[in-house]
Amino acid sequence: MTSGVNGTSRTTGPPGPVAGVWPGSPDPLGARFRPRGPEGVEGTNFALWAGGAEAVELCLFDEHGGESRHLLTELTHETWHGFVPGVLPGRRYGYRVHGRWDPWTGARWNPAKLLLDPYARAVDGDFTGPGGGGALPAPVYGHVRDWPQQHVADTVRDERDSAPHVPKGVVVADDDDWSDDRRPATPWPDSVIYELHVRGFTMRHPGVPAPLRGTYAGLGHPAAVEHLVRLGVSAVELLPVHQFAHEDHLLRRGLRNYWGYNSIGYFAPHATYASGGTRGEQVGEFKRMVRALHAAGIEVILDVVYNHTAESGELGPTLSLRGIDNRRYYRLQADPRRYADYTGCGNTLHVVQPNVLRLITDSLRYWVTEMGVDGFRFDLAAALARSMHDVDMLSPFLAVIAQDPVLRQVKLIAEPWDVGSGGYQVGAFPPLWTEWNDRYRDAVRDFWRGALPDVRDLGYRLSGSSDLYAWGGRRPYASVNFVTAHDGFTLRDLVSYERKHNEANGEGNRDGTGDNRSWNCGVEGETPDPRVTALRRRQIRNLLTTLLLSTGVPMLVAGDEMGRTQGGNNNAYCQDNETGWVDWSLLEDPGWRALADLCARLLALRRAHPVLRSRSFFSGRPRGADGLRDLAWFTPGGTEMTEADWYAPTTALGMYLSGRDIPQRGPQGAPVTDDSFLAVLHAGPRPLRFTLPGPPWARSYDLLVNTALEEQHVAPRLRREAGSRISVRARSVLLWRVVRYDEEPGPV
Incomplete structure (x- = not known):
């Protein structure tokens, strides 16, 4: 031609x-x-x-x-x-x-x-x-x-x-039947997700041999796995590992795409993450990494980008799909020279087309059956659910997933929005799916920075977001709760910066969101002021504790448990350097080490107590012989909150979780008796007097966690009688174990 x-x-x-x-x-x-x-x-x-x-x-x-x-x-x-x-x-x-x-x-x-x-x-x-x-x-x-x-x-x-x-x-050989692998198969309610970058997680890890750092082999190394086990997470969610390309505008500035949301090969593990070669060796290395994580009881979830490819819009390169059949791989506008862009990346895959739907589902099945992964988080999932133009929860993509005998058995997480009209779909995805719950993120951030006008929204978020997910047989674990994600501030930066500082990205600080809902505790950026740094660490403990005590599936971001910072960069997608990598030397600081210990301790509490990871929504009605509600809310005065209290400005509330007759998973759904807990959250700037709920809610209370303290292992344990007035430090969380009337108090 x-x-x-x-x-x-x-x-x-x-x-x-x-x-x-x-x-x-x-x-x-x-x-x-x-x-x-x-x-x-x-x-x-x-x-x-x-x-x-x-x-x-x-x-x-x-x-x-x-x-x-x-x-x-x-x-x-x-x-x-x-x-x-x-x-x-x-x-x-x-x-x-x-x-x-x-x-x-x-x-x-x-x-x-x-x-x-x-x-x-x-x-x-x-x-x-x-x-x-x-x-x-x-x-x-x-x-x-x-x-x-x-x-x-x-x-x-x-x-x-x-x-x-x-x-x-x-060309790759097919010689693996996975007969020696044992998938953890952690039920959704018991899941704790840890979002990490394969390269960034181990690039600075002192226990991983230098040749393996930044690779699949490095993530599967015992030193890396040990940290995950010590924390107590059940799954790693890997930022994209499909083969991806670097955008021209980044290469011109001497940068590279670090996060990987620019896929070009949906079956190939990204080659530069392999330590042993790129002529097929990356496939075996990825499988060995999965086996090592599985052996430690950790599932592997992939963040997948099927909504667009690295070929961008009509001015982009011709790398694969565009040159095979542009009109049947991509959504085009009424002027077919132009691309429909629901992703903000120049193009959108035309998932309604049978060949595109087959490409995606063949890829998903391949990663499950031949690469051993346990689930997927779908980037901009609303773009995949569009039929002609509108988001359609009966779309071919969602219908195929629902009936596929392989895919309906794995973990499916939606990022429930895209950038197109009508693309925000939080709470709308059908059963089988869980969702990133950004309304949880926003409410918790706003509460701890003192920006919530009342606590109505917070109450829903702490208890599983029933207003979003209590339909169609969905459960609280439909909500993936998070305060931070790869996209945005780290937890430490969330309490250290009020403005983004993305100058290193070379885009004039125009990239990244300006809606951070952050509070710098009085000083922008790092400071030697010990009062500010102490407050920031307390705020981190507050946010982390709130997340891990909330009903739903918590998601942590790698390094947040040890105070990782990106220097205020809230869009580090092109920072393949110390900005984007986990700094393991932070664990040498006693304060950050104590934060990691608190995280592990809270996750251990969560594992030990079903009431902290409820499989069903709380009803607010009496449960059990004592007639106490399964969920109750209290004012600082120790009285149950009324409707007027939910609408009133306040900085504090108590959340009582009854461990009586918790429904359990199993053929009969037999209830079990667990401990009950009272969480007191106070976001105000001054100390507060709080009355612990009296009879019949408790005989007494044992203090388990006090975020006002940097070091949590305090002996002897503090016990207070029901009805006591206690002092709550400014901006802190107290977690109490309830000693019931029918329980022998035992020693403190």
């Missing part, structure tokens, strides 16, 4: 067939090595869905970068396929897809561009310019970027070969 100056094209015919390609099979898609292929010959079957293509070339690369092209002549149900004898694991490959070049109708085929197989299970190499330049090389773009008429630049086809500048897929 040759392109005309007006952006149209004419067909000169595809290249002729090359000997050595057998018909092969259209299923499964991707490159599958067969040790005993047709007629007992070893080789690899290649299959690529390319519905609108006129021809497809398979391109194989030798060790020196030499390319051989093989025309795939078999076409079955829009899948081009062929079996190539003698192609063994480790061989690199790509595709060139022929078709019309007519961007005005959405057609952007360009055989000069080597395309990454969407089903490649390993990727070798990166995008490189001359001398490894600081930007994406021009040949990786399907259009001529320097066309003098900029308004039509994307309509003029670039004929330069991109193969020397782009990564290649790698």
